[in-house]
Amino acid sequence: xxxxxxxxxxxxxxxxxxxxxxxxxxxxxxxxxxxxxxxxxxxxxxxxxxxxxxxxxxxxxxxxxxxxxxxxxxxxxxxxxxxxxxxxxxxxxxxxxxxxxxxxxxxxxxxxxxxxxxxxxxxxxxxxxxxxxxxxxxxxxxxxxxxxxxxxxxxxxxxxxxxxxxxxxxxxxxxxxxxxxxxxxxxxxxxxxxxxxxxxxxxxxxxxxxxxxxxxxxxxxxxxxxxxxxxxxxxxxxxxxxxxxxxxxxxxxxxxxxxxxxxxxxxxxxxxxx
Numbered sequence: 001x002x003x004x005x006x007x008x009x010x011x012x013x014x015x016x017x018x019x020x021x022x023x024x025x026x027x028x029x030x031x032x033x034x035x036x037x038x039x040x041x042x043x044x045x046x047x048x049x050x051x052x053x054x055x056x057x058x059x060x061x062x063x064x065x066x067x068x069x070x071x072x073x074x075x076x077x078x079x080x081x082x083x084x085x086x087x088x089x090x091x092x093x094x095x096x097x098x099x100x101x102x103x104x105x106x107x108x109x110x111x112x113x114x115x116x117x118x119x120x121x122x123x124x125x126x127x128x129x130x131x132x133x134x135x136x137x138x139x140x141x142x143x144x145x146x147x148x149x150x151x152x153x154x155x156x157x158x159x160x161x162x163x164x165x166x167x168x169x170x171x172x173x174x175x176x177x178x179x180x181x182x183x184x185x186x187x188x189x190x191x192x193x194x195x196x197x198x199x200x201x202x203x204x205x206x207x208x209x210x211x212x213x214x215x216x217x218x219x220x221x222x223x224x225x226x227x228x229x230x231x232x233x234x235x236x237x238x239x240x241x242x243x244x245x246x247x248x249x250x251x252x253x254x255x256x257x258x259x260x261x262x263x264x265x266x267x268x269x270x271x272x273x274x
Contacts, residue, residue, distance in 0.1 A: 003029070003030045003031075003032075004030060004031055004078075004096055004100055004103075005031065005078045005079075005080045005081060005082055005096070005099075005100065005103060005186065006028035006032045006033075006034065006055075006073075006076040006078045006081045006082070007023070007032070007033045007034070007079070007081075007082045007083075007084065008033075008034045008036065008069060008072040008073060008076070008082065008083045008084070009033065009034075009035060009036070009083075009084045009086065010024070010035075010036045010065070010068060010085070010086045011091070011141055013264060018089060019086055019087065019088065019089055020035070020050055020053075022089045022090050022091065023054055023084070023090050025062065025092065026090050026092060026093045026094070026095055026097050027063065027090075027095070027096060028093065028094045028096060028097055028241075029096045029100065029265075030076055030215075031077075031096065032054075032055035032056075032076065033053065033054040033055055034054065034055055034056050034058060034072045034075060034076065035050060035054045035056070035057045036046065036057075036058045036068050036071070036072055037058065037059045038058060040175065041235060045263075048130055048204065056075060058071060058072055058075070060084075060101045062204060063159070064175045064199070064201075064202045065182075065203055065206065066197035066198060066199045066201050066202075066203075066206040067197075067199045069083050069196070069197050070197050070199065073187075073192050073196060074196075078101065078185065079109070079178045079188070079189050080186050080188055080189065081186065081187055081189065081192065082182075082185070083183070083184070083186070084136075084184050085182065085183045085184070085187045085230075087183075087229060087231035088112075088183050088228055088229075088230055089229040089230075089231065090226070090227075090228050091146035091149075091150050091227040091228055091229055092119075092146050092227035092228070093227075094225055095226050097228070098226065098250075099186060099224055099225060100156070101225060101262070102184075102222055102224060103159075103166075104221075105188075106211075106218065106219050106220050107188065107192070107219065107221075107222060108187070108191055108211075108214030108217065108219025108220060108221055108223070109180050109185055109186065109187050109188065109191070109210060109211055109214050109218050109219075109222075110173070110180075110185075110186040110221075110223070110224060111154075111177075111180030111183075111184050111185050111186065111191075111219045111220055111221075111222075111223050112140065112141065112180075112181070112183060112184040112224070112226050112228055113139065113140035113141070113180070113181040113183060113184070113213075113223060113230075114138070114139060114140075114175075114178070114179050114180035114181055114221065114223045115135035115136055115138045115139070115175035115177055115179050116136060116137040116139070116175070116177050116178060116273045117135070117136030117137055117178050117270060117272040117273065118133070118134075118135055118136065118178045118179050118208060118211075118212075118269065118270065118271045119132065119133055119134070119136075119269035119270030119271060120132050120134060120136075120270060121270060122153075123190070123262075123266065123269045123270050124266075125219075126252060128262055129199060130254070130255060130258045132262075133195055133258050133261060133269075135178075135179060136166040136178075136270075136272070137269060139169070139170040139175060139177070139223060140169070140170075140230075141169060141170065141182075141225050141226060141227065141228070141264065145227070146226065146227030146228075147227050147229060148168060150229050151229065170225060170226070172224070172225070173225055174222050174223065174224045174225065175219050175222065175223050175225075175272045176220060176221065176222055176273045177211075177222065177223050177273060178215070178221065178271040178272065178273055179207065179208045179211040179212075179221070179271075180206030180207060180211055180221055180223060181207060183230050184226075184228070185207060185210065186208065187214075188214070188219060190217065190219070191210060191213055191214055191217070191219070194197075194213065194217065197210060198210075198260075198264075200260055201257050201260065202253055202256070202257070203253060203257070204257035205257030205258060205260060205261045206253045206257075207259055207260055207262055209260075209264065209265070212261070212264070212265040213273075214269055215268060215271065216265075216268060247273055
């Protein structure tokens with residue numbers, strides 16, 4: 001197989017252990033996979049099972065996700081690096097070949113889901129409130145045959161109304177967006193070399209921040225209509241531990257991320273791609 005972009009994935013939770021299996025099965029290009037042990041080993045995840053399939057296992061990396069990603073990408077060497085949450089199951093055979101079409105300038109970030117806008121028109125009204133920094137027009141692919149077959153096989157209801165509440169389906173091959181959801185981000189090395197992920201974000205906001213950096217550098221963010229399933233377990237097991245370590249509830253972590261995002265990028269906000 002032809003060598004393509006490197007992939008970073010954090011060890012999956014026990015509920016979604018098939019994440020890596022599907023990734024290996026449905027990739028049609030060769031990738032160096034960097035598997036980060038972010039606490040799953042003590043939860044019973046069998047890392048040994050995957051050692052023959054991955055380039056490197058990065059051990060004992062019990063850190064917030066942006067710091068985990070920064071530790072991993074510095075070991076990679078491709079022009080673009082893909083970062084996948086542990087609860088993203090890639091369902092489409094040849095997904096990597098389709099993404100590879102967009103591995104070129106002026107693309108900054110490629111992903112599976114995202115929004116065409118960030119920030120309401122009243123973003124400048126003081127005092128700042130989180131709702132002023134909402135994602136506008138969120139798109140993801142829940143109508144793909146791969147998605148629907150997988151959900152049916154799990155015995156889950158295909159509630160299109162509920163899916164629509166979380167975002168709209170896009171029927172084009174790709175779509176230019178303002179922000180890309182952190183569930184799947186493939187970043188141009190220009191962005192990584194320009195400081196990588198901002199580690200001031202413990203979790204919430206790190207993906208929007210990277211997208212704003214891309215726009216600020218004159219690059220373009222796109223989502224591609226890939227078949228996948230997002231189980232929604234929160235990205236990595238250490239997310240739960242963050243609240244204990246920093247003595248903050250989930251809402252406070254979210255508020256902190258929003259405020260940092262606003263203060264850092266308000267010169268660009270609001271952003272719209274229609």
